[in-house]
Amino acid sequence: MSVVTNTTTIGAIEAPSRRNTELALLAFAVAIPVFAYLNVGLALDGKVPTGMLGYGLGLGLLAGVAHLVVRKFARYADPLLLPLATLLNGLGLVLIWRLDQSPRLIRLAELSFGVFSPSATKQLMYSALGIALFAAVLMLLKDHRILQRYTYISMAVALFLLILPMFFPARNGAKIWVSIAGFNVQPGEFAKIIIAIFFSGYLMVKRDALALASRRFMGLYLPRGRDLGPILGIWALSILILVFETDLGTSLLFFGLFVVMLYVATERTSWIVFGLLMSVGGAVGVATFEPHVQARVNAWQDPFSCYATDGACQQIGDALLSFGSGGTLGTGLGQGNSDLIGFAANADFILTTVGEELGLAGTMAFLLLYGLIVERGVRTALAARDPFGKLLAIGLSSAFAIQVFVVAGGVMGLIPLTGMTMPFVAAGGSSVLANWALIGILIRISDTARRPAPAPAPSPDAEMTQVVRP
Amino acid sequence: MNKPLRRIAIFCGLLVLALLIRDNWLQYVRADELNSHKNNRRVLIERYSAERGNIIVDGKPITGSVKTDDTDFVYKRTYTNGPMWAPVTGYASQAFDANQIEKLEDGILTGNDDRLFFDRTMGMFTGKEKRGGNVVTTLSGAAQKAAFEGLGDKKGAVAAIDPQTGKILALASTPSYDPATFAGNSNKDTKAWVGLDKKNNPDDPMLNRALRQTYPPGSTFKVVTAAAALEHRQVTDIDAATETPLPWIMPGTTTPLRNEGNIPCENATLRTALRVSCNTVFGKLGADLGKDKMLETAKKFGFNQEQFIPVRADASVFPEELNASQTALSSIGQFDTRTTPLQMAMVTAAIANDGKLMKPYMIDRLESPSVDVLDKNEPEELSRPLSQENAQKLQSMMETVVNEGTGQKARIPNVTVGGKTGTAQHGENNSKNPYAWFISYAKADNGSPVAVAVVVEDSNASRDDISGGGLAAPIAKSVMKAVLDSKK
Numbered sequence: 007m008s009v010v011t012n013t014t015t016i017g018a019i020e021a022p023s024r025r026n027t028e029l030a031l032l033a034f035a036v037a038i039p040v041f042a043y044l045n046v047g048l049a050l051d052g053k054v055p056t057g058m059l060g061y062g063l064g065l066g067l068l069a070g071v072a073h074l075v076v077r078k079f080a081r082y083a084d085p086l087l088l089p090l091a092t093l094l095n096g097l098g099l100v101l102i103w104r105l106d107q108s109p110r111l112i113r114l115a116e117l118s119f120g121v122f123s124p125s126a127t128k129q130l131m132y133s134a135l136g137i138a139l140f141a142a143v144l145m146l147l148k149d150h151r152i153l154q155r156y157t158y159i160s161m162a163v164a165l166f167l168l169i170l171p172m173f174f175p176a177r178n179g180a181k182i183w184v185s186i187a188g189f190n191v192q193p194g195e196f197a198k199i200i201i202a203i204f205f206s207g208y209l210m211v212k213r214d215a216l217a218l219a220s221r222r223f224m225g226l227y228l229p230r231g232r233d234l235g236p237i238l239g240i241w242a243l244s245i246l247i248l249v250f251e252t253d254l255g256t257s258l259l260f261f262g263l264f265v266v267m268l269y270v271a272t273e274r275t276s277w278i279v280f281g282l283l284m285s286v287g288g289a290v291g292v293a294t295f296e297p298h299v300q301a302r303v304n305a306w307q308d309p310f311s312c313y314a315t316d317g318a319c320q321q322i323g324d325a326l327l328s329f330g331s332g333g334t335l336g337t338g339l340g341q342g343n344s345d346l347i348g349f350a351a352n353a354d355f356i357l358t359t360v361g362e363e364l365g366l367a368g369t370m371a372f373l374l375l376y377g378l379i380v381e382r383g384v385r386t387a388l389a390a391r392d393p394f395g396k397l398l399a400i401g402l403s404s405a406f407a408i409q410v411f412v413v414a415g416g417v418m419g420l421i422p423l424t425g426m427t428m429p430f431v432a433a434g435g436s437s438v439l440a441n442w443a444l445i446g447i448l449i450r451i452s453d454t455a456r457r458p459a460p461a462p463a464p465s466p467d468a469e470m471t472q473v474v475r476p
Numbered sequence: 477m478n479k480p481l482r483r484i485a486i487f488c489g490l491l492v493l494a495l496l497i498r499d500n501w502l503q504y505v506r507a508d509e510l511n512s513h514k515n516n517r518r519v520l521i522e523r524y525s526a527e528r529g530n531i532i533v534d535g536k537p538i539t540g541s542v543k544t545d546d547t548d549f550v551y552k553r554t555y556t557n558g559p560m561w562a563p564v565t566g567y568a569s570q571a572f573d574a575n576q577i578e579k580l581e582d583g584i585l586t587g588n589d590d591r592l593f594f595d596r597t598m599g600m601f602t603g604k605e606k607r608g609g610n611v612v613t614t615l616s617g618a619a620q621k622a623a624f625e626g627l628g629d630k631k632g633a634v635a636a637i638d639p640q641t642g643k644i645l646a647l648a649s650t651p652s653y654d655p656a657t658f659a660g661n662s663n664k665d666t667k668a669w670v671g672l673d674k675k676n677n678p679d680d681p682m683l684n685r686a687l688r689q690t691y692p693p694g695s696t697f698k699v700v701t702a703a704a705a706l707e708h709r710q711v712t713d714i715d716a717a718t719e720t721p722l723p724w725i726m727p728g729t730t731t732p733l734r735n736e737g738n739i740p741c742e743n744a745t746l747r748t749a750l751r752v753s754c755n756t757v758f759g760k761l762g763a764d765l766g767k768d769k770m771l772e773t774a775k776k777f778g779f780n781q782e783q784f785i786p787v788r789a790d791a792s793v794f795p796e797e798l799n800a801s802q803t804a805l806s807s808i809g810q811f812d813t814r815t816t817p818l819q820m821a822m823v824t825a826a827i828a829n830d831g832k833l834m835k836p837y838m839i840d841r842l843e844s845p846s847v848d849v850l851d852k853n854e855p856e857e858l859s860r861p862l863s864q865e866n867a868q869k870l871q872s873m874m875e876t877v878v879n880e881g882t883g884q885k886a887r888i889p890n891v892t893v894g895g896k897t898g899t900a901q902h903g904e905n906n907s908k909n910p911y912a913w914f915i916s917y918a919k920a921d922n923g924s925p926v927a928v929a930v931v932v933e934d935s936n937a938s939r940d941d942i943s944g945g946g947l948a949a950p951i952a953k954s955v956m957k958a959v960l961d962s963k964k
Contacts, residue, residue, distance in 0.1 A: 113547060270477060323515060327517075329510070330502060330503065333503060346518070361503060366504055366507075373492060373496055377489070384488060393477060404484060407492070410492075415498065418499060419498075
């Protein structure tokens with residue numbers, strides 16, 4: 007486990023903090039969205055957009071603050087995570103601003119709500135709040151292991167957040183929203199992080215029991231009933247979310263997250279088999295009875311056969327047409343017609359704008375940026391010295407990966423479409439805030455992992471017994 | 477704990493890989509298919525994003541483009557004299573796609589065709605707005621006007637061809653429709669479109685009768701039978717008596733084949749038989765030739781295959797499976813023989829052009845917005861249904877029809893005109909009103925400049941009034957006259 011840290015502790019010189027690398031990368035992460043902003047302005051109005059200076063300075067300022075906070079409070083943090091998140095957030099702002107200027111979407115909003123309000127300014131505010139939350143996480147959370155103390159409180163909070171939307175009216179067929187005083191919050195986005203904390207704490211304690219105390223049955227290790235309880239509980243919860251909130255995405259995310267963390271904690275393949283069987287069973291069961299889910303599955307199978315008659319088919323059909331029309335290089339920012347998808351064009355379907363206007367090349371770049379964030383997260387998990395940090399890092403990164411897969415896969419017609427947001431890019435305050443917090447925690451863990459280790463205190467910790475293995 | 481971590485890393489990598497593969501599948505492999513998908517509104521948006529090129533007749537556009545204030549469509553199609561030209565242009569509608577030339581040459585008209593790549597690139601540098609290219613047709617405005625006004629409020633169609641080149645000069649169909657009424661995408665356009673639909677309008681105005689409707693050709697088909705008889709040397713001298721008894725009993729039956737009225741058909745010469753339109757003579761000729769020889773000649777004239785001019789025309793039919801009596805009936809244009817007006821114009825054109833059938837076409841050339849010729853159609857020989865000698869014999873017979881026979885109403889002073897009338901019966905026991913046919917050609921000093929086929933299916937006229945000579949011949953005459961006058 008400490009293989010990675012061994013190499014960094016060799017030698018008297020201090021390990022490189024890589025903060026300057028981060029700063030250089032951040033310069034790119036700010037410059038690229040500024041150029042994209044210029045591109046949109048030129049394409050739409052034929053002149054340099056007036057807000058360009060403000061936008062560039064704003065994004066630069068936010069990135070600078072975030073960088074200084076990392077430099078001060080997480081010196082040894084991974085140098086890629088912050089620039090990647092900044093780049094995605096910046097490009098997301100450009101895409102939202104571009105869609106704000108679509109005459110089609112403006113007319114549509116005026117027809118349905120009587121008034122059109124641009125999303126870009128709001129999103130910029132949320133981004134600022136998100137980076138503030140990111141800074142707060144780094145400043146207040148000196149060590150990620152503190153979170154371990156709140157294992158069961160986390161469980162309670164996560165359950166509360168997940169159940170809350172059931173008591174609020176559905177929006178666009180899914181109950182994932184909570185409306186308080188004019189603000190619409192998606193608690194699921196925050197629950198994702200909190201439940202990862204609970205799983206990490208719970209599994210760190212229970213991993214031995216789950217891994218070792220099991221009965222062998224047909225080549226698989228089956229857990230004991232009392233260990234199985236919480237797992238069945240989570241399964242039931244995710245099914246409940248699916249049924250009562252008709253939220254396929256969140257349900258998939260939580261169950262996937264739990265199976266991954268269970269597998270990492272116990273190293274038992276049987277858990278994966280068990281988890282997959284349970285999730286497939288649950289999904290098939292619900293899909294058979296729940297008309298909302300059924301419609302999504304039908305739309306996924308053949309969107310063009312029911313294009314004219316069914317809204318779900320039209321959504322996914324429009325998304326596919328948008329991607330196809332982009333082709334290899336895309337139409338160029340501001341020159342596509344991805345706004346033909348009137349519904350949630352700048353939220354759940356924002357990737358279609360990337361697909362149409364930046365083409366295959368741009369979409370692959372976006373997917374690889376997400377892939378890189380996940381990769382840095384997994385690397386952090388590998389490098390982390392404590393099991394809680396490992397579990398939390400892998401939990402957060404795989405949750406991120408699953409979310410990207412569920413949204414992008416849904417929009418591209420790889421899997422049935424579910425209502426979830428593209429992290430950092432899609433318009434929506436909850437998503438931006440939650441994902442900045444997620445990056446903050448990952449940076450905190452990576453800082454701890456890459457920090458030159460003090461001589462490890464001898465402790466009868468389970469980890470130490472493994473280290474002495476040859 | 478690192479081993480499962482690595483496996484999860486691989487799992488996450490596979491998720492991203494799956495997305496990348498899917499993306500390539502969508503945006504590379506399926507890009508073209510999705511880009512031109514019928515549900516893809518971008519195709520329509522693109523079609524009307526630039527000033528659409530025009531369809532041109534006699535150097536003047538018969539279409540146009542106007543700017544609109546719609547969010548999606550910058551331009552809208554307009555038509556000059558839409559109902560008259562609809563069978564030629566087809567329609568281009570923001571809401572209901574396009575057809576015929578508007579659809580077939582969409583790439584040129586929108587300016588997106590590969591052949592316009594150079595123009596587009598130049599436009600990018602010079603800052604000129606993208607424009608569509610033009611489609612220049614072979615049609616004659618005067619002939620089309622004569623045909624359309626001749627048909628008037630009767631139901632029917634006219635096809636006129638230049639026999640020497642195959643250029644289509646007129647292509648009219650009535651009742652017609654104005655494609656301008658549904659060129660946009662408003663509720664008014666939808667109403668107009670729905671109102672023109674066959675389900676709501678029994679007259680079916682959007683049917684292009686000149687190309688897409690097959691009619692029993694009646695007696696006009698006798699020229700094909702005559703051509704077969706001459707080509708297969710069943711008859712060599714058109715002025716020698718044929719051995720045709722009266723009444724003539726159809727082989728294998730006890731039914732005599734009737735003539736219309738009391739006409740001199742017993743042992744009539746081929747010339748006389750065509751002049752007075754003897755069913756017995758041509759029925760017997762067809763039966764004596766047999767179905768194979770009849771089919772061979774009919775196919776050489778273009779029967780039993782679709783024609784692309786480049787708009788598709790339905791295949792005319794000479795039945796392939798026939799017994800002797802059915803062959804006799806088919807040879808006088810009854811039974812299952814069916815033809816489009818275009819097909820009968822082709823038959824006439826082949827005869828007028830001394831036996832050489834030219835491939836009919838209606839697009840002369842495609843032009844770029846800067847009027848460079850991108851593509852030019854050259855006259856092309858399709859087949860030789862009959863020899864020059866036999867064609868001239870047939871011409872002589874058809875000229876007799878106009879000068880002394882049933883086709884006198886098509887006579888034009890000082891011009892040699894050949895023709896043939898037809899009155900095709902149809903319906904149970906011939907209960908429905910017959911179709912009035914007339915096919916003819918006119919000759920100038922240097923060969924024939926026009927061959928025309930007219931069919932009128934007017935159910936409001938009384939049965940007696942309908943005859944090729946009475947209803948259809950004057951229309952054919954005015955079309956021929958329009959062409960002859962425009963050549964002067």
